[in-house]
Amino acid sequence: MISFQNVSFSYPDSERPAIQNINLEVAPGTLALVIGESGSGKSTLLRCVNGLVPHFSGGSLQGNVRVNGLDPVQATPKVMSRHVGFIFQDPEAQFVVDRVEDEIAFALENFALPAEEIRMRVAEVLDLLSLKALRYRRLETLSGGERQRVAMATALVMRPEVLVLDEPTSQLDPKSAHDVLETLVRLNRTLDLTVLLAEHRIERVLPFADQLIALNVKGNGGISGPPRQVFAQTDITPPVVTLGKELGWQPLPMTVEEGRKFIPDIESRTPKSETIPTPVSQKVAPYLQIHDLEVHYGNQIILDGVNLDLQQGEILVLMGPNGAGKTTLLRTIVGLLQPAKGKVIAGGVDISNKRMDEICRAVGYLPQDPNALLFANSALEELMITLRNHAGKMDAAGEQEADRTARALLERLGLINQADDYPRDLSVGQRQRVALGAITVTKPKTLLLDEPTRGLDYGAKQSLAQLLRGWRDEGMAILLVTHDVELAAEIADRAAILKQGKISSCGDTSRVMRSSVRFTPQIARLFPDTDWLTAQDALIGIRQIFS
Amino acid sequence: MIHTWAWIGWLISALVALSITRNPLYLFLILLCIALVGWTQERRLSSESSQTQNLLPFSPFKFVLVIITLSALFNAVISHFGETVLFSLPEWLPFLGGPITLEALAFGAINGLVLGGIFAAFTVLNLALPVRSLVRLIPRAYYPVAVITSIAITFIPNATRQFQHIREAQAIRGHRVRGLRGWLPLIMPLLVGGLERALGLAEAMTARGFASSEGGNQTSQTRLGMVLGLLMLFGGWLLRLIEGGQLLGIGLMILGITLIAAMLWSIGRSVPRTNYNQEIWRFRDFLVLIGSMVVISAFLLPIPWIDQSTLHYNPYPILNLPGFDPLIGAATMGLLIPIFIIKPK
Structure with a gap:
C-alpha cells in the first residue's frame, strides 16, 4: 500500500536532510505507528504520503514513494486527497466552516460530486464515527475528542484507502484519547483501512499497532518492522x-x-505494598492554600468547593478529564478569574484580591500555549522583558544585574547557546523552556504549569522533569496539570484528581493514580x-x- | 432551522426600520425585539453545547450600551445646539468648547440606538446562520472568494480567543499596556500566530483537495462582458441625472445588470462545485417573511391609517416627547416571529 525506497528529503535552505534514506513497506490494512524524537522527520514522512512534501513545503525529494500504486509527487495533493486522508495535530486549525455537517461535506462539494452521493457519504460517515447527534452543532461547541472525530470524518468521507494522523491524541485526556484510538482501530479492522500515525505517547497506541517505524535511530534513517523487532533496536x-x-x-x-x-x-x-517503606515527607506548613474555591461561568459551576494545599519543596500533579476545571483552577489562583467564593493563600497572605502582577511575583504560571508569551527577538530578551515589567525602569547597574540573572537561568534551562536565537525558530521543547524562563526569572516560590508536555518528545520531557525536580529540591512548590500519566508517575510527590469541578481524590501518588483506571x-x-x-x-x- | 432567505428578509426589515425612524421609542422597541430574538437564539445554541465557553467572545449587550454612551457623549461635545444647557466647556478648547446641551446628548443617543440596532441585527444573523449558508449567497463564479470569506468569518472568533490568551499570558509576566510600545507584546504573538494558523489551514486545505486555481475560468469574452456591463450600469446612472434621460438611464442600467448577471452565470458554470444541502422553504419561513413584510410596510409604505409622521423626531431645538402610533408599535412585533420558531432543546 505504502512504499518508500531510498527516500531523502531536505527543506529549502536547510543544511541537513529532514529524512534520509528511508526504506519501508506498509501492507494494506496495517496500523503503523511512527515514533522518533522531535526533529527526527515524523511529520515530513507523513507529508510525503499525500504529496504535501514537496508540493506544499518546497524542497528536494529523492527516492521513490508509492501509495496505492501512485506517485504522490507526480499525482499532486489534489489527486492524493482522494486516496489519503490526512489529520493534523490540532483539528481546530484545519476547519474551514463552522458546522459539523458543512465541514464534512466541504471537500466533496469542492470535488463537485452529485448532491445525492454527498448526502449518502455524509450520512455514512456520521454513522461510522457516531457523530449523528453532533450533525448540526457548531464546531466551537465541541469537546477536544469530538473535534478529533469530526476531523477523522472529514478525511474518511473521501473514502481514502490510507489514513494519516499526526499526533492525534496529543491534546486529549486519557479517556478521550482512548475513545479516538478505539474508533481508529475499529475503522482499521472493519474497513481494512491502512493507518499511519505519529505519536509521542507511545504507550497509548502500541497495543493497537501492527507495525512500528522508528526514525533517526542511532544515526540511521529509520527502521521499520514488527514492534518487538524495532523496540529491540531503539531507546524510545x-x-x-x-x-x-x-x-x-x-x-x-x-x-x-x-x-x-x-x-x-x-x-x-513481592512484598505487599503496606510492607514497602515509603519515604516520609517532612511535614511543613503549606505554602499555597486553596480554600473552598468556587468559580462560575454564567449559570454553570466550574469549580465547586475546591480545597488544595501545596507545600514548599513538593510537586503536586493534578489530573482529570478535559473540561473538569483544571485550567480554570490555575487561572483563578493567579487572579485571571475571580472566584464566586473561597480564597487563595500564598505564604500566609490572602492573594484573592491582589493585583495580578503582585500575585505573579509569588506565583508563576505557565499557560498551555507557550507561543502566547513569546514575542521578543531573542530568548535572552524574553527573560529581560519580564524582569523589566516587574522592576519598572532599570539603570545601567540594574540592567547588568538583570542580564546576569537571565543568563544564569538560561544556562540552567540548557539554553545558553540559544540566548540570541529568535524564540519561535527553536524546537517545541526549547520554546517551552524559554517560556518557562520568562515566567520563573522573577524566582517565584510557587510554579503552576498547565499541560507543559504537549507535543514534547521523550528527551524533552526528561529534561523538563529534571529541571522541575531541581527547583523542587531548592524549595519551590510546583503544581503540575497534565494528562501525561507516565510523566506524572515519574515526577509527582503527591497527586490529585479533579472531576466535574471537585477534587475526587488527593494524596499519596500511588494511591491516587491507582484509584482511577484512566490515570493508572x-x-x-x-x-x-x-x-x-x-x-x-x-x-x-x-x-x-x-x- | 429557519431558511437563509427568511433570515435575510428579517435582517432587511430590521435594517429598513432602523434606518427610517429617528423616534427613540420605536428605535428602543426595535432594539428590544432584536435582543429578544438574539437571546432566544443564544439559549438554543447554549442548550446544544457541552462546552462552557461563551458563544460570542464579548457581551453584545454591553457593546450596544457602550455604542449608545459613546455616541451620546461624542455628539454632546461636538454639537453645541439645543436650548437646555447642562454645563459649558471652556471656549478656548478647540471643537469641544461651548455649551453641552441635553438635546445634543439625546440626538447622539438616538444615533447610538440606530448603530447599536444595526450591530445587534447582524449579531443575531451571525448566531442564527451557519457561515456556509451566508457564503452560499456569493455567486458561484467567485467560489474562491466565498471560501476566503468563510475562513475570514470563522477566523475572527478564533483570533479574538487567541488575543484573550495572549493578553492573559502577558499579564501574568507583569505586562501592563503603557503607550503604543506596550501593545507590541500583544500584537506580535497575535500576528505571528495568525500567520502560522493561516499556513496550517492552507496546508490542511491542500490536503483536502482544495486548489487555489479553481476559480471560474474568465475568458476574454466574459471579462469584456463584465466591463461592458459595469460601464452600462454607470452610464445609465449618469443618464438618470440628466433631464429627460431618466427612462433611457434606467433601461441602460437594467441592461448592464442583466449583462453582469449573465457573465457571472457563465463564469459560474465553469466552477465545478455542488451545493448538496439545499434548504427547504417551509410554512414557518413564510411566517417570518410575512412578519418582515409587515414591519417594512408599516415603516415604508404610505398606509392611510398609520401616522407615519411619528417616525420622524428631532430633539432640537428643545427636547420634547416623541409621538407614538400603537399601530407602528404593533407592526414592529413582526420582528419577534422567529422567537416562536426557535425552540431551545
Whole structure:
C-alpha cells in the first residue's frame, strides 16, 4: 500500500536532510505507528504520503514513494486527497466552516460530486464515527475528542484507502484519547483501512499497532518492522517495554497484558505494598492554600468547593478529564478569574484580591500555549522583558544585574547557546523552556504549569522533569496539570484528581493514580499490589527482591 | 432551522426600520425585539453545547450600551445646539468648547440606538446562520472568494480567543499596556500566530483537495462582458441625472445588470462545485417573511391609517416627547416571529 525506497528529503535552505534514506513497506490494512524524537522527520514522512512534501513545503525529494500504486509527487495533493486522508495535530486549525455537517461535506462539494452521493457519504460517515447527534452543532461547541472525530470524518468521507494522523491524541485526556484510538482501530479492522500515525505517547497506541517505524535511530534513517523487532533496536520505549528489555523478558511484552505473563515468578516474591517503606515527607506548613474555591461561568459551576494545599519543596500533579476545571483552577489562583467564593493563600497572605502582577511575583504560571508569551527577538530578551515589567525602569547597574540573572537561568534551562536565537525558530521543547524562563526569572516560590508536555518528545520531557525536580529540591512548590500519566508517575510527590469541578481524590501518588483506571500508569497496572509507578521503581524493587 | 432567505428578509426589515425612524421609542422597541430574538437564539445554541465557553467572545449587550454612551457623549461635545444647557466647556478648547446641551446628548443617543440596532441585527444573523449558508449567497463564479470569506468569518472568533490568551499570558509576566510600545507584546504573538494558523489551514486545505486555481475560468469574452456591463450600469446612472434621460438611464442600467448577471452565470458554470444541502422553504419561513413584510410596510409604505409622521423626531431645538402610533408599535412585533420558531432543546 505504502512504499518508500531510498527516500531523502531536505527543506529549502536547510543544511541537513529532514529524512534520509528511508526504506519501508506498509501492507494494506496495517496500523503503523511512527515514533522518533522531535526533529527526527515524523511529520515530513507523513507529508510525503499525500504529496504535501514537496508540493506544499518546497524542497528536494529523492527516492521513490508509492501509495496505492501512485506517485504522490507526480499525482499532486489534489489527486492524493482522494486516496489519503490526512489529520493534523490540532483539528481546530484545519476547519474551514463552522458546522459539523458543512465541514464534512466541504471537500466533496469542492470535488463537485452529485448532491445525492454527498448526502449518502455524509450520512455514512456520521454513522461510522457516531457523530449523528453532533450533525448540526457548531464546531466551537465541541469537546477536544469530538473535534478529533469530526476531523477523522472529514478525511474518511473521501473514502481514502490510507489514513494519516499526526499526533492525534496529543491534546486529549486519557479517556478521550482512548475513545479516538478505539474508533481508529475499529475503522482499521472493519474497513481494512491502512493507518499511519505519529505519536509521542507511545504507550497509548502500541497495543493497537501492527507495525512500528522508528526514525533517526542511532544515526540511521529509520527502521521499520514488527514492534518487538524495532523496540529491540531503539531507546524510545514505553515503561513495560523498558522493563522487559532490562529484565530480558522474551518475547518482549508490548502491553501490560503481555507483561503479566512474566509476573507470577516476581509476584510470589513481592512484598505487599503496606510492607514497602515509603519515604516520609517532612511535614511543613503549606505554602499555597486553596480554600473552598468556587468559580462560575454564567449559570454553570466550574469549580465547586475546591480545597488544595501545596507545600514548599513538593510537586503536586493534578489530573482529570478535559473540561473538569483544571485550567480554570490555575487561572483563578493567579487572579485571571475571580472566584464566586473561597480564597487563595500564598505564604500566609490572602492573594484573592491582589493585583495580578503582585500575585505573579509569588506565583508563576505557565499557560498551555507557550507561543502566547513569546514575542521578543531573542530568548535572552524574553527573560529581560519580564524582569523589566516587574522592576519598572532599570539603570545601567540594574540592567547588568538583570542580564546576569537571565543568563544564569538560561544556562540552567540548557539554553545558553540559544540566548540570541529568535524564540519561535527553536524546537517545541526549547520554546517551552524559554517560556518557562520568562515566567520563573522573577524566582517565584510557587510554579503552576498547565499541560507543559504537549507535543514534547521523550528527551524533552526528561529534561523538563529534571529541571522541575531541581527547583523542587531548592524549595519551590510546583503544581503540575497534565494528562501525561507516565510523566506524572515519574515526577509527582503527591497527586490529585479533579472531576466535574471537585477534587475526587488527593494524596499519596500511588494511591491516587491507582484509584482511577484512566490515570493508572503501566507499571502500576502490571504490579497492582506494589507501590511501584515507573520502570525505574520496578527495577529497583525487583533487584532488591532477588538480591 | 429557519431558511437563509427568511433570515435575510428579517435582517432587511430590521435594517429598513432602523434606518427610517429617528423616534427613540420605536428605535428602543426595535432594539428590544432584536435582543429578544438574539437571546432566544443564544439559549438554543447554549442548550446544544457541552462546552462552557461563551458563544460570542464579548457581551453584545454591553457593546450596544457602550455604542449608545459613546455616541451620546461624542455628539454632546461636538454639537453645541439645543436650548437646555447642562454645563459649558471652556471656549478656548478647540471643537469641544461651548455649551453641552441635553438635546445634543439625546440626538447622539438616538444615533447610538440606530448603530447599536444595526450591530445587534447582524449579531443575531451571525448566531442564527451557519457561515456556509451566508457564503452560499456569493455567486458561484467567485467560489474562491466565498471560501476566503468563510475562513475570514470563522477566523475572527478564533483570533479574538487567541488575543484573550495572549493578553492573559502577558499579564501574568507583569505586562501592563503603557503607550503604543506596550501593545507590541500583544500584537506580535497575535500576528505571528495568525500567520502560522493561516499556513496550517492552507496546508490542511491542500490536503483536502482544495486548489487555489479553481476559480471560474474568465475568458476574454466574459471579462469584456463584465466591463461592458459595469460601464452600462454607470452610464445609465449618469443618464438618470440628466433631464429627460431618466427612462433611457434606467433601461441602460437594467441592461448592464442583466449583462453582469449573465457573465457571472457563465463564469459560474465553469466552477465545478455542488451545493448538496439545499434548504427547504417551509410554512414557518413564510411566517417570518410575512412578519418582515409587515414591519417594512408599516415603516415604508404610505398606509392611510398609520401616522407615519411619528417616525420622524428631532430633539432640537428643545427636547420634547416623541409621538407614538400603537399601530407602528404593533407592526414592529413582526420582528419577534422567529422567537416562536426557535425552540431551545
